[in-house]
Amino acid sequence: MKGRRGIWRKIDIRGDQTFGDLDRMIRISFNLDTFDHLSEFYSGKKWYRSGFGIIKPIGQGEGANLRIDSIGIGTGSKFGYVYDFGSEVHFYITAQQILEEELSDEDFPRVVSENKKKDYYCSDCAASGKKTIASLECYVCSEEMGKYVYLCDKCAESEKHEDHFMDDIME
Numbered sequence: 001m002k003g004r005r006g007i008w009r010k011i012d013i014r015g016d017q018t019f020g021d022l023d024r025m026i027r028i029s030f031n032l033d034t035f036d037h038l039s040e041f042y043s044g045k046k047w048y049r050s051g052f053g054i055i056k057p058i059g060q061g062e063g064a065n066l067r068i069d070s071i072g073i074g075t076g077s078k079f080g081y082v083y084d085f086g087s088e089v090h091f092y093i094t095a096q097q098i099l100e101e102e103l104s105d106e107d108f109p110r111v112v113s114e115n116k117k118k119d120y121y122c123s124d125c126a127a128s129g130k131k132t133i134a135s136l137e138c139y140v141c142s143e144e145m146g147k148y149v150y151l152c153d154k155c156a157e158s159e160k161h162e163d164h165f166m167d168d169i170m171e
């Protein structure tokens with residue numbers, strides 16, 4: 001994940017599957033929305049110049065039917081993925097290994113490994129000396145403070161964060 005290199009997934013996918021399939025696996029494995037927001041895979045550094053086609057939720061859109069093996073990916077190939085054209089969550093993708101094997105279509109794509117999950121603590125509780133596991137990130141406060149502000153459910157509902165945009169902690 002761009003900006004948070006410690007957050008990653010290793011995914012196995014077959015060449016005859018599509019970028020729509022990969023999109024869905026990424027969304028599921030990172031706990032992103034599968035029924036809202038556009039996404040797109042792209043080559044190079046600028047997604048709006050070099051996209052492989054827009055993917056709509058639930059596997060629709062021109063980019064969704066593109067086969068994985070149709071764009072000349074080799075070992076070490078790098079490309080990008082952007083989820084949600086509004087908040088622009090970017091991921092770097094590297095093709096680590098290309099296997100020449102016949103595989104059944106069961107269970108692909110699939111996550112084969114991922115970063116170790118760690119506990120995040122509520123910033124507000126910490127300010128009053130308490131250690132409480134956080135479940136949400138307040139994007140407004142993170143932006144204001146210049147660091148990640150995580151909150152427990154209770155603090156997330158406090159007046160201080162009224163109207164603040166929050167989401168599940170990415171991990």
Ligand SMILES: [Zn+2]
Pocket residue numbers: 122123124125126132151152153154155156
């Ligand atoms: Zn709290």
Ligand SMILES: [Zn+2]
Pocket residue numbers: 138139140141160161164
């Ligand atoms: Zn806040």
